[in-house]
Amino acid sequence: MTRILRLFAALWLGLAGLATAQETGLSALARLEPGRSSVTTSGQATEVALGLTQAVPFRAFLLDAPPRLVVDFREVDFSAGRAGALADKGLIGTVRWGRFRPGWSRLVADLSGPARIDTAVEETGEAPRVVLRLSPVAAEDFAARAGAPSSALWDLPQPAATEPPHRRQDGSAxxxxxxxxxHGxxxxxxxxxxxxxxxxxxxxxxxLKEAMTRAGMQVIMTREEDVFVPLETRITVAxxxxxxxxxxxxxxxxxxGDATGATVYLLDDKxxxxxxxxxxxxxxxADLLAGVDLDGHDDAVAGVLMDLARTETQPRALRASQVIAGAIKSAHLRMHKHPVQTADFSVLKSPDIPSLLIELGFLSSEADRQRLLDPTWQAQMAQAITRGVATWAQADAAEARLLRQ
Ligand SMILES: [Zn+2]
Incomplete structure (x- = not known):
C-alpha cells in the first residue's frame, strides 16, 4: 500500500529525524527514475511527478522575479534523467537540477506564469514518487506566497555583514x-x-592550491567538490x-566568436x-537559475561604508591584476588580447579584500579547451599565477608598512 506523507504539515518534523538518520549513514542517495517521471496537465493544473528509487526528505517552494518552482531533496542523483524531457509543459518552463550543497539536491523550474502549489506529497512504498500539483494564480497572490522558507536545516549561512574590516596584510604572516x-x-x-x-x-x-601552498601561502577554497555555492556565500567564506x-x-x-587566452577581471560598474x-x-x-532567493542581497553588498572601503581596496586589486597578468605573460602562456578587463561581477564585491576573477581561457575555443585539459599547462599556469601573487603581495606589504609609519 502506498503511504502518503503530507509535505507542509509533516515534512518539517520528519526532516529533523531524517537528518539524524542521514548523519548516521542510514539514508543513502536516491536516484531519479526517468520512466516514472513526468509533467502532465489537466485543465488549468499542472502535475509534476518525480519517480525515485527511494523516498527522501524534500521541500518545495516558489520564488519570484522570475517566477520559479524550487524542490530540494536530501539527496537525489538526477544523472539518469534529462531535464529537458520535463520542460515546457503546462506551467513548467525550463527545468534544471543538480547538487545544491553537500547532501542536498535541487530542481528548479521556471514557471510560465504566477502559480501556487496546491499539493506536494511523497508517495513511499514500492515505487516512491514526489508529486506536486500547481495551478495558476493572480500575480499579487503569487508575490505574497513566494520566498524561500527558513529552516536551520536547509538554509545557507547569512553573509557576515557585521565583521570588522579586515586588517591589511603587511608580510608578517x-x-x-x-x-x-x-560554478558547481x-x-x-x-x-x-x-x-x-x-x-x-x-x-x-x-x-593552484598546491602551487600556492608550496610557496608558503595559506589557501582556503570556497568549494572542494562539485557542489553549488551561491555568490554571496563565496564572499562570506573570504x-x-x-x-x-x-x-x-x-x-x-x-x-x-574567437576569444582565446586568459583574462584577469577587476570589479567595475562599467x-x-x-x-x-x-x-x-x-x-x-546563475544564482537565479539555481533557485537562490535574492531578496535583500543588494543591502549586503551596498552602502556608503563599503564604497569607502573599496576606494582603498580597488587600487590594490588593480595592481594585483597587472602583476598577475604580467606573470602569466612572462611565462609565455596565452593571454587574451586585452589581458586586464573590468566588469560588474557580484563575486568581486568584498569591500575590504582585493578580489579578482581570472578567466583561465574560453571553453568556446578549441585551443583553450586543449590547454585547460593539459596537466602541464595547468601546472605552468598555477606557477605563473602564484609567482604573480607573491610579487604583488611583497610590494603590497611594503606599502602597508610605509603607510603605517
Ligand atoms: Zn564562469
Missing amino acids: PLKVVIDPG GIDPGAEADNLKEAVLTLTFARA RAAGADLFLSLHADALPE ASDEASQKLAERHDR
Missing part, C-alpha cells in the same frame, strides 16, 4: 588566499564538448577567513566591453 572555483553542482557554468566549466575550474583550483586576496576562477564560453558585461550578467543569473 603567511598570505591568506581564497581560491574560488567558479546545479550550476555547471559554460559547457562545450562534454566539458563543464565547474569541473575544469575545480581541477585547476586544486593545482571574509570569514580574513582573506588577503580573493581569486575567482572561471573558463567561460563566449558566443561572440564593463570594459559588451562581452564583459554579458559575462558578469550571466554569472549573476
Whole structure:
C-alpha cells in the first residue's frame, strides 16, 4: 500500500529525524527514475511527478522575479534523467537540477506564469514518487506566497555583514588566499564538448592550491567538490577567513566568436566591453537559475561604508591584476588580447579584500579547451599565477608598512 506523507504539515518534523538518520549513514542517495517521471496537465493544473528509487526528505517552494518552482531533496542523483524531457509543459518552463550543497539536491523550474502549489506529497512504498500539483494564480497572490522558507536545516549561512574590516596584510604572516572555483553542482557554468566549466575550474583550483601552498601561502577554497555555492556565500567564506586576496576562477564560453587566452577581471560598474558585461550578467543569473532567493542581497553588498572601503581596496586589486597578468605573460602562456578587463561581477564585491576573477581561457575555443585539459599547462599556469601573487603581495606589504609609519 502506498503511504502518503503530507509535505507542509509533516515534512518539517520528519526532516529533523531524517537528518539524524542521514548523519548516521542510514539514508543513502536516491536516484531519479526517468520512466516514472513526468509533467502532465489537466485543465488549468499542472502535475509534476518525480519517480525515485527511494523516498527522501524534500521541500518545495516558489520564488519570484522570475517566477520559479524550487524542490530540494536530501539527496537525489538526477544523472539518469534529462531535464529537458520535463520542460515546457503546462506551467513548467525550463527545468534544471543538480547538487545544491553537500547532501542536498535541487530542481528548479521556471514557471510560465504566477502559480501556487496546491499539493506536494511523497508517495513511499514500492515505487516512491514526489508529486506536486500547481495551478495558476493572480500575480499579487503569487508575490505574497513566494520566498524561500527558513529552516536551520536547509538554509545557507547569512553573509557576515557585521565583521570588522579586515586588517591589511603587511608580510608578517603567511598570505591568506581564497581560491574560488567558479560554478558547481546545479550550476555547471559554460559547457562545450562534454566539458563543464565547474569541473575544469575545480581541477585547476586544486593545482593552484598546491602551487600556492608550496610557496608558503595559506589557501582556503570556497568549494572542494562539485557542489553549488551561491555568490554571496563565496564572499562570506573570504571574509570569514580574513582573506588577503580573493581569486575567482572561471573558463567561460563566449558566443561572440574567437576569444582565446586568459583574462584577469577587476570589479567595475562599467564593463570594459559588451562581452564583459554579458559575462558578469550571466554569472549573476546563475544564482537565479539555481533557485537562490535574492531578496535583500543588494543591502549586503551596498552602502556608503563599503564604497569607502573599496576606494582603498580597488587600487590594490588593480595592481594585483597587472602583476598577475604580467606573470602569466612572462611565462609565455596565452593571454587574451586585452589581458586586464573590468566588469560588474557580484563575486568581486568584498569591500575590504582585493578580489579578482581570472578567466583561465574560453571553453568556446578549441585551443583553450586543449590547454585547460593539459596537466602541464595547468601546472605552468598555477606557477605563473602564484609567482604573480607573491610579487604583488611583497610590494603590497611594503606599502602597508610605509603607510603605517
Ligand atoms: Zn564562469
